[in-house]
Amino acid sequence: MTHYRIALGGETLRFQTLAALMAAATPARSGDALAGIAAESEVARVAAQMILADVPLKTFLTDALVPYEVDEITRLIMDSHDAAAFAPVAHMTVGQFRDWLLSDAATGPVLTALAPGLTPEIVAAASKLMRNRDLINVTRKIRVTSAFRNTLGLPGRLGSRLQPNHPTDDLRGIAASTLDGLTFGCGDAVIGINPATDNVATASELLTMLEDLRTRFDIPTQTCVLTHVTNTIEMIEGGAPVDLVFQSVAGSQAANEGFGVTLSMLQEAREAALSLNRGTVGNNVMYLETGQGSALSANAHHGIDQQTMEARAYAVCRAVDPLLVNTVVGFIGPEYLYDGKEIIRAGLEDHFCGKLLGLPMGCDVCYTNHAEADQNDMDVLMTLLTVAGVHFLIAIPGADDIMLNYQSLSFHDMAFLRNSLGYKAAPEFEAWLSTMGMLTEDGHLIDSAAGAQRLIGAS
Amino acid sequence: MSDLAKDPWAKLRAATPARIGLGRAGAAMPTKATLEFQFAHARARDAVHSELNVEMLANDLLPLETIQVASAAADRVTYLRRPDLGRTLGQGEAAKLTEQNPCDIAFVVADGLSSTAMQSHAAPVIRHTLPKLQGLGIGPVIIATQARVAIGDEIGAAIGAKLTVLLVGERPGLTVADSLGAYLTYEPRPGTRDSARNCLSNIHTQGGMDYETAATKIAWLCREALRRGLTGTGLKENAAAIAQADSGPALR
Structure with a gap:
């Protein structure tokens, strides 16, 4: 069964799982190619990013990439998630979250308060839709002492x-x-x-x-x-x-x-x-x-x-x-x-x-x-x-x-x-x-x- | 003016090969220090990317018989990106090895990450080692290009060697770009774990392990591996025993 698909430039591209989608949406690097999970073409990478942009953030709280049962890091992530801190962005998709992070509404203090509501998978997904300048733009606002x-x-x-x-x-x-x-x-x-x-x-x-x-x-x-x-x-x-x-x-x-x-x-x-x-x-x-x-x-x-x-x-x-x-x-x-x-x-x-x-x-x-x-x-x-x-x-x-x-x-x-x-x-x-x-x-x-x-x- | 005032680093510099007391041009490294660094990096890059001259190496190894094989990594770029391909023989390459007679020990020379190291040190290390292995059956030397350590497992199994001694060019540093490593594997076969090998590293002529020392250690490990039927974590190097063996007249 195909979970994720998109019609783009006259062809339909499919990604079987959220993990496959995340991997294909990742900017090119040799390690993902070595693992055999990198996007098969440049167009496939953009297609994956387009699909990822429409994935609700909440999906990452229910669809664990590494199974909860076998991995204590997944259990740590899920069990320590702060739903109240997450609430301000809970309705967003990954693409909307990226735009919001870059907006003036996402100030340093707002991002600090949000941190306990974010999971590694959510921030990784957002980063895959960002150019280098975007990564700098957002990170520069955050203060951690x-x-x-x-x-x-x-x-x-x-x-x-x-x-x-x-x-x-x-x-x-x-x-x-x-x-x-x-x-x-x-x-x-x-x-x-x-x-x-x-x-x-x-x-x-x-x-x-x-x-x-x-x-x-x-x-x-x-x-x-x-x-x-x-x-x-x-x-x-x-x-x-x-x-x-x-x-x-x-x-x-x-x-x-x-x-x-x-x-x-x-x-x-x-x-x-x-x-x-x-x-x-x-x-x-x-x-x-x-x-x-x-x-x-x-x-x-x-x-x-x-x-x-x-x-x-x-x-x-x-x-x-x-x-x-x-x-x-x-x-x-x-x-x-x-x-x-x-x-x-x-x-x-x-x-x-x-x-x-x-x-x-x-x-x-x-x-x-x-x-x-x-x-x-x-x-x-x-x-x-x-x-x-x-x-x-x-x-x-x-x-x-x-x-x-x-x-x-x-x-x-x-x-x-x-x-x-x-x-x-x-x-x-x-x-x-x-x-x-x-x-x-x-x-x-x-x-x-x-x-x-x-x-x-x-x- | 005291020496300290002239160069406060003179004494400290003697305590470490680190690049300390370089001076400054504003906040930057001075020209001399910058160019020395670039030279070291250039030498390391060349060691990684220059091709092993197989013919010259085979000549250096005469009168030993040599067989050349290539890994499944077609070129250097593929080799660097795909470690898995560097660990297996290219298509049809195994056929060059199947006709050989079984032997106790096969030397495999793999270019690894420094062809410079192999070009300079492989033949001398083997020449120093062979006299210490008298009485054992030594197979032909296999020269493997675009190759990583584990390729020795496939090679050793194909020629029926009881033990492989694989020499490989180590990742170049800025100080030493031609360091050689030696890996010993008993009963080599594809899928052998790294914990089942013994390793000697840092074999080179700029303050590293010298040829004679390396040869002595390799020979001791070979005899122990064959006697006890294993290599790896179960076979620890015994410094005292090696010294004893080396001082014995039979080996001189």
Whole structure:
């Protein structure tokens, strides 16, 4: 039986299920083609978008893309849906919802109040009918703040994660990269290390080093070693100075099982971190990472397109009230996002869906050496995301991660976005930069050598 | 003026290969640092996209017999978009392998994501390894193009090898664009899980694992795999045993 059909340009196009319709309506990307669910032609894609525009939003509350019975993420989405918050848009179709989101009626406060009434599938559907400019247009209106030792997401602010990775977790090497980043004003979102050796002993040693550095300079920020949630729980029990709990998450229960994580484990870890009571201006203790394609790569996508699966991961994030959510957009490789165009599109979609669902959404603007992308594409995406009001971006020395072997943004890029576009660091962190004499009176970074001497001279 | 005032980064730079203390042109990277980055990226891109010179590699491997096969991915673009095709032999390719006699070990050389790595390191690694495998039946070397790791399963099954040693070009980084990986698979057959393989990575000549070390480890894993009848998570590398084996006169 055909569920969805449309006559277009002399032919009738059919889509058997809502999942097939959503996949076909998705702007082109290699991961959906790999999964065999992409639109069969450009016309078929537009046909699917035309049908999708007329689908009532309520359909997504009854027609679960991933069955309720087999998936705890679907159960989370359905069981936590706030019908009262949804009421203002309950009568709309996806197309009407898109138009309304872009209208002046959908102000920042209105969208914030709406967030608990939206589901990942609803925001994913709306994004499929939007051009890049539309995604920026809507996202820019939404304000999400989160806080631990500083306040992130305030108007005119742009946070950054300082990522000082080292291929052998050398403590001096990591400290050197950290100091370099601080002299560029980076690190207000978090100073976070991906460890090369993933065990509790190494993670504790790295965390203690970061804690020493942070307290020595009295830096109002938070630190994190990005190790598995079970390791972090063990570190907390062992008395390590844990600020944030990190975990990679995805949009289906089966994909999360691939990561070795469940919703209850995340809640348990969050409670353990909260019990330490280390935040000074807020208590958001979770740092989560996501990325389109992770469910498909775990063969746990249930025939759903990768962008919708990514939005479903945000339901997992929303349940634990995070400080930071980071879509690692270009890390997964060209079989999921082939080139700069697909990476840019995905970054804007993820930011849109995350923010609309009420998350402190940041992005690792990045690519691998086998993707058809280069630093020019990253320049475009970082500028677009900044204009769209992104919570934070990842920054590393010279844009080159020597441990994970991929390219992201450089510390210099953060200085550009702040100096040229006028965005500032989190207020508490900005005040610290001023105290250290690293900012001019108008908030620009001073010459790097002078800033470096202040920090290194004291180290 | 102290050294620190001249270059506050001099000491810290020694602590990490990361691109720190690059200086600034306004908020941008200075010209020198920008061009050095572009060079590294260009080298990595070339490693991914340049074609493996099969004839030259076969020459380097002489007097060993070589057989060339292609994956089902017709070109590089298809290879990058469709990992599934890079894991299977192209149509008719299996016929080149069925006539071979069964052997203990078959070496498979797959271009993977760095043909540069294969061109530079595949032949030396095999040459260093063979003397350590005396007494075992070694099949011809299969050179597979547009190929990923799992293609070795189909190849190994087709020629009736008990064990495949697949050398593959790893994803290039900015620092090293020609790193080689080695995957050992006992009783290879299509559908073998990655957890049933042993892997050595980072084999290259810029501070990575050197040829002799790689050969010693590969040979130890080969003998253990054949003796115990398995590869993968059940076969952990034993550093002490490898050192012992390597110091033995029989292997020198």
